[in-house]
Structures are given as C-alpha cells and as structure tokens.
Amino acid sequence: METKRDNTEEKILEAAKNVFVTKGMDGARMQEIADEAGINKALLHYYFRSKERLFEAIFGEIIKFAFPKITGIISSDEPVTTKIEQIIDAYTSLLINHPFIPAFILKELNRDPSGIFKLITKYGFKPESVWGKLEEAMDKGEIVRMDPRHLIINIVSMCVFPFAARPILNYVIFKENKEALAAFYAERADVVKQFVINALVVRK
Amino acid sequence: METKRDNTEEKILEAAKNVFVTKGMDGARMQEIADEAGINKALLHYYFRSKERLFEAIFGEIIKFAFPKITGIISSDEPVTTKIEQIIDAYTSLLINHPFIPAFILKELNRDPSGIFKLITKYGFKPESVWGKLEEAMDKGEIVRMDPRHLIINIVSMCVFPFAARPILNYVIFKENKEALAAFYAERADVVKQFVINALVVRK
DNA sequence: ACACGATTTAACCAATTAGTTAAACCAACA
DNA sequence: TGTTGGTTTAACTAATTGGTTAAATCGTGT
Numbered sequence: 001m002e003t004k005r006d007n008t009e010e011k012i013l014e015a016a017k018n019v020f021v022t023k024g025m026d027g028a029r030m031q032e033i034a035d036e037a038g039i040n041k042a043l044l045h046y047y048f049r050s051k052e053r054l055f056e057a058i059f060g061e062i063i064k065f066a067f068p069k070i071t072g073i074i075s076s077d078e079p080v081t082t083k084i085e086q087i088i089d090a091y092t093s094l095l096i097n098h099p100f101i102p103a104f105i106l107k108e109l110n111r112d113p114s115g116i117f118k119l120i121t122k123y124g125f126k127p128e129s130v131w132g133k134l135e136e137a138m139d140k141g142e143i144v145r146m147d148p149r150h151l152i153i154n155i156v157s158m159c160v161f162p163f164a165a166r167p168i169l170n171y172v173i174f175k176e177n178k179e180a181l182a183a184f185y186a187e188r189a190d191v192v193k194q195f196v197i198n199a200l201v202v203r204k
Numbered sequence: 205m206e207t208k209r210d211n212t213e214e215k216i217l218e219a220a221k222n223v224f225v226t227k228g229m230d231g232a233r234m235q236e237i238a239d240e241a242g243i244n245k246a247l248l249h250y251y252f253r254s255k256e257r258l259f260e261a262i263f264g265e266i267i268k269f270a271f272p273k274i275t276g277i278i279s280s281d282e283p284v285t286t287k288i289e290q291i292i293d294a295y296t297s298l299l300i301n302h303p304f305i306p307a308f309i310l311k312e313l314n315r316d317p318s319g320i321f322k323l324i325t326k327y328g329f330k331p332e333s334v335w336g337k338l339e340e341a342m343d344k345g346e347i348v349r350m351d352p353r354h355l356i357i358n359i360v361s362m363c364v365f366p367f368a369a370r371p372i373l374n375y376v377i378f379k380e381n382k383e384a385l386a387a388f389y390a391e392r393a394d395v396v397k398q399f400v401i402n403a404l405v406v407r408k
Numbered sequence: 409a410c411a412c413g414a415t416t417t418a419a420c421c422a423a424t425t426a427g428t429t430a431a432a433c434c435a436a437c438a
Numbered sequence: 439t440g441t442t443g444g445t446t447t448a449a450c451t452a453a454t455t456g457g458t459t460a461a462a463t464c465g466t467g468t
Contacts, residue, residue, distance in 0.1 A: 008445090022315070023314075023315065024230060024231070024311070024314075025231075026227070026228060026230035026231035027228075027230035027315065030425075031425080031426095039445080039446090040447075041426090041427085042427095042428085042429090042445080042448095043444080043445060045426085045427060045428080046445085049427090050427075051426065051427090103310065103314055106307065106310050106368055106369065107228070107310070107311050109369070109371045110225070110227075110307055110371065111226070111228075111231060113374075113375065116371070116372075127377055144402065146395065146398075147391070147395065149377060149388065150392070150396075153362075153365075153366050153373070154395075154396070156365070157361040157362045157365035158361045158362060161357075161360070161361035161364060161365040161368070162357050164365070165313070165364075167314065167320070168313065168324075169357070171317065171320075171321045171324075172324060172331060184353065187354070191350065191354045191358075192354075192358070194350075195350070195354075196403070198402070198403045198407075199400070201402070201405075201407070203405075212414080212415090233454090233455070234456060235456095243415075243416090244416060244417075245456090245457085246415080246416070246417080246418095246458085249456085249458080250415085254456080254457075255456065255457090
C-alpha cells in the first residue's frame, strides 16, 4: 500500500529536518531522528540506507527551495526598483514559511562548501546577469550609483540575517515573546523595501 | 619555564579556534586539534582537561570580543548619525580581523542558546537604551521615522551577514579570488555607511 | 650531576553510534 | 487462507572517539 509508505517517509523527512536543522549533520543522531518520527532505527535505515543519504535528501530539498525563486524575478522585464521589491517580498515570504533555512545552510557551509557550490550552480544561479541590469539602471539615473555587488549583498543581508540570527532576536530583543517576534518578521518585507528604495534615491 | 607553556597554550587555542570554527563543537575532533597544533592528544588533555573546557575557553574569548565594543559607542554624546557610522566602522573592522566570529556564533546558537544568552547578558548588552536615543533623533527630524529595532537589525545584518556567508561570496560571486574578496570587505564599511545614511535622509 | 616540567609514545578503556541482521508480527489484500 | 510489504524487536558488529595511563625522553636551570 502506497499511502502507508508515503506517510512514514514524510514523517521521517519532517523529523530529520528538525533534527538536522538544530543539531547539524554531525550533531544529529539517527536514533533521535527515529524517535522523533515515532519509528525505530531499523525502519529508518530501511527507508534511507544511510545518514548521508538522508541528509542529502533534506539538503537538496532545501536548496531547491532557497535559490531559484530569485532567478525568475531577475530575468523579468519590470523596472529595477520593482524587481528589487519583488525579490525582497519573495525572500521574506519564503523565510517566514521556512525560517530554518538560513541557519541550516550557514551551518553546513563550512563543513562541506563544495556540496553547496555544486547545488547552487546546478540550479543555475548566475550572478553576473544581475550586475548588468543594475548598472543599466544606474546609467539611466533611476537609482543611485554604487557597486551592484554591495547593493545585492545589502539586500540579501537584510532579508536573510534576521532569520539566521532568530535566537538572538528572540532572546535579546523580544525576551521570548513569540507573538512580538512573529509580528516583527511580518513587518520586515515592507520595512526593508522602504529602506532600500530610500537608500537608492538619486539626490542632486 | 613560562614562555614554553604560553607558547603551546597559544598554539592550542589557535588550532582549536580554527577547528571549532569550521567543524563546530560536534564536528571537531581532539586529534585534529592536536595535529593542527603540532602536538599530540595526551599533551592536549594535559593543557585542557576536556573538550568541553577547551571549547568554553575559545567561546568565551570570542563572545568577550564580539559584543561589548558597541556599548561604549552607544552611550557616547555624538549625534546619532555619527554613532551609526562609528558602529558600522567598529563592527566591520572587528570582523575583518576576526571573520570567523559570525559563522561560529550562528553555528552554536541552535545547539545551546542558553549559553550565549548568559554571556550576552553577562557582558551587559542592553538594547532598550538604543531605541530611546534613536527615537529622540527621529522626533527632532534628524533621521527618517522608522521602527528603531528594524533600523538596528538592518545595520547589523549588513555588517555581519557578509562575513557569516563568506563561503558563498567566495565561491558564487568572487570565484575564489582571494584578493577581490578582501578588497570587497575593505570597501564594506564605507559602502554600508553611505547606504544607511542615504536611507535615513528625511524627505518632504 | 640532578631535578623538574614539558613533551612524546603507545597502548588502552569505555562509551557512543552508524549500520546490519534475522526473526517475528501485523494488516491488507487476493 | 496464504502471501506480501511495512514494521518491530533485539541483539550484534565495527569503527570512532574522548579520555586515561605509565613509562620514556628532552631541555634547562641549579
């Protein structure tokens, strides 16, 4: 029966995601994943032959989610300020729904950079195409002139970092007030958009 | 002889920092730390009784470095835009000299948040004092009105994230060109300062 | 010559953990 | 009723790893 299989496979992936995200590849224990999925270790290995494979299943799924969204927006024909706003919206809504992604990626980034590198290129993220479009807009005087790489990094930083540092916001700023933190994240997209657009206004 | 002791202790701490930063607490191996320090495991335990103690020695040192710099700047009497510029300068120069700090802290943040929480409060970082100063400046019309928490998060994000995501910049943007990456980080403070100041200009 | 602390060598222990195996169990289904 | 595939149980292995120990070595200052 397929439904049964799908169900436990889903349970395993969900459990593994939780454990891998908080503990990382090295800190995660197969036993703990099995427990969290409500099954036993033998069955866990029956579905995913090894820890490595299970990890890759999760990791691939996450990367597939995290990167390509932006590519579509960039290649569109909207004016550059609209594109920037769309990118901020896309990033933020993605991360509100999957807040664990940044911490997870940053955690595994040092452990095995080549793995991430492969996946990024595989899903075809081409940064060069972005610089061009931004420089055009600067030439036309639509936005202030600056190094487009710094601009992109600024935008991505403001979108991603608050999620990567979630525990810090949670403890230091919001004193573990869940609702206040959620409200903060909900405002985030609009605030960042306004901030960036304001920073890009051309002044004489 | 003290110099000998200091020397190896220094070597151990340096090696441990490298290994802990890239591998994390769980991924780090005492043998690897010993190898990297050019000594053997027995001597490593002779200096730091356990992995836990060694980790705490490193971790405490890093936190002591990372947080208190800002407190001094905030309590000064400079105008708020000057303070912001000083904070950006302080953060960036700290991270250029210790680029591993963000990845390290973020990595251990999920593993044991209470540990970091303790250290932050111990070194007396009081965020509330910041909101007040910023809101004053907004009331006086010196900077544009916005939620001061978002403003701080924006600034810190732009300062810290590019270092946390260093491998991504290195691979995806700079194709492992070390000098280009270093040059990028060197420009960073000025770019961020200009970006923030521009974003904070009050328009009618 | 002696003492002392730093350092090495090499063997060892105990705990943890990924992964395996084999037998039994159970529910659905043909 | 018998088969089949998902599932459990429980015991096991092989490797890794943190930590220990004891004896030997080396350098330096007395």
